[in-house]
Amino acid sequence: MEKTENCLQKALPIYDFDPSGYTTIPPPQEKKGKKTQKEEFSSSQVILLTDAQIRAALLDWVKRKSYRSPKAARNMILTGVSQATAYYYILESFTERRAICNKYEPFDKKVCIDGPVEGEELSPWEVPVFPSEMFCNQVQYMRIPHTDVLTQCPECKEKKWAPCKICHASSKVRCPVCHGSGKSLNKKNCWACNGERLVACATCMALGRVCCEMCLGKGKVCYYKELRVEYKRNVCDYVHMKASIPRQLVPWAPGDVLFDSTAERVQALTTFPEEEINKVSQELLRHASTAWPDCQIIQQRHILKSIPINHVLYQWKNTSGSFFVYGSSNYVYFADYPQNKFLKCPLCF
Ligand SMILES: [Zn+2]
Ligand SMILES: [Zn+2]
Numbered sequence: 452m453e454k455t456e457n458c459l460q461k462a463l464p465i466y467d468f469d470p471s472g473y474t475t476i477p478p479p480q481e482k483k484g485k486k487t488q489k490e491e492f493s494s495s496q497v498i499l500l501t502d503a504q505i506r507a508a509l510l511d512w513v514k515r516k517s518y519r520s521p522k523a524a525r526n527m528i529l530t531g532v533s534q535a536t537a538y539y540y541i542l543e544s545f546t547e548r549r550a551i552c553n554k555y556e557p558f559d560k561k562v563c564i565d566g567p568v569e570g571e572e573l574s575p576w577e578v579p580v581f582p583s584e585m586f587c588n589q590v591q592y593m594r595i596p597h598t599d600v601l602t603q604c605p606e607c608k609e610k611k612w613a614p615c616k617i618c619h620a621s622s623k624v625r626c627p628v629c630h631g632s633g634k635s636l637n638k639k640n641c642w643a644c645n646g647e648r649l650v651a652c653a654t655c656m657a658l659g660r661v662c663c664e665m666c667l668g669k670g671k672v673c674y675y676k677e678l679r680v681e682y683k684r685n686v687c688d689y690v691h692m693k694a695s696i697p698r699q700l701v702p703w704a705p706g707d708v709l710f711d712s713t714a715e716r717v718q719a720l721t722t723f724p725e726e727e728i729n730k731v732s733q734e735l736l737r738h739a740s741t742a743w744p745d746c747q748i749i750q751q752r753h754i755l756k757s758i759p760i761n762h763v764l765y766q767w768k769n770t771s772g773s774f775f776v777y778g779s780s781n782y783v784y785f786a787d788y789p790q791n792k793f794l795k796c797p798l799c800f
């Protein structure tokens with residue numbers, strides 16, 4: 452027993468001894484060899500839409516919401532179209548965080564103890580754990596091999612029992628019928644306790660003790676270290692565009708993928724003709740290199756997409772304005788469509 456206690460003493464103080472909390476273990480500093488990344492960009496198509504294509508896109512957009520009247524879309528005069536390109540750059544960093552926690556379980560004689568005698572304990576970052584899928588958030592738990600330490604239950608000291616907290620080990624509690632007076636309403640002896648004021652404790656069946664909650668009556672517990680591995684997809688992105696359409700629409704618009712690279716560590720873009728994209732790529736990668744000090748980046752991916760935008764000028768009755776047809780599937784962004792139905796709520800009159 453002395454030997455196991457020594458093992459426990461040695462095994463436990465290394466990390467935080469809080470059974471509910473995990474202690475994050477920072478990854479070892481590793482210098483990874485850099486591979487040169489080929490920087491070739493696909494060409495994007497610059498297509499100026501015809502009036503017929505614009506009208507078709509607009510009519511389709513009108514159809515999607517019942518409050519838009521198709522009259523304006525059918526009859527408005529398209530007075531000019533200009534073409535622009537939006538760029539969407541996204542950097543994904545897939546990180547891994549490892550934390551450990553000291554846990555215990557009641558000792559089950561049928562289960563073999565995998566203690567330090569069975570082999571050397573691996574440090575949290577040496578335990579082989581892999582994500583089931585890259586760039587997919589997930590959490591995995593694993594019992595660290597060779598960390599089992601069998602010891603007597605610190606709660607009951609191997610007695611397997613604990614004093615009953617309800618009756619304070621006396622095996623009797625105050626009579627609930629007469630509330631301890633021993634008398635019933637007609638001044639006769641209470642029928643439940645027969646005037647004795649106390650009745651047998653139902654919690655411990657009048658034994659004065661209950662099964663130990665910590666070891667569940669086994670007398671011994673097995674301590675072990677549990678590893679928690681958290682994989683997380685961290686996203687940083689940027690929209691480069693001069694057109695005045697809401698930026699949040701751009702990432703969802705289909706376009707051409709100009710560049711797509713995945714590696715343990717990707718390198719910043721340097722030769723894209725739009726200088727701002729190179730700068731952003733460098734900035735986001737610099738940020739990613741220090742953003743998660745407790746984590747290890749296990750994979751990175753960066754994608755550059757171009758989204759065509761057609762800025763269309765129109766005239767409808769006495770109104771003139773503009774709207775946008777964007778993305779390779781010709782989505783429409785029309786901030787102030789001139790003919791919305793139900794502009795006045797009938798209930799308000
Ligand atoms: Zn116990
Ligand atoms: Zn009791």
Ligand SMILES: [Zn+2]
Pocket residue numbers: 626627628629630631632633634641642643644645646647648649
């Ligand atoms: Zn009573």
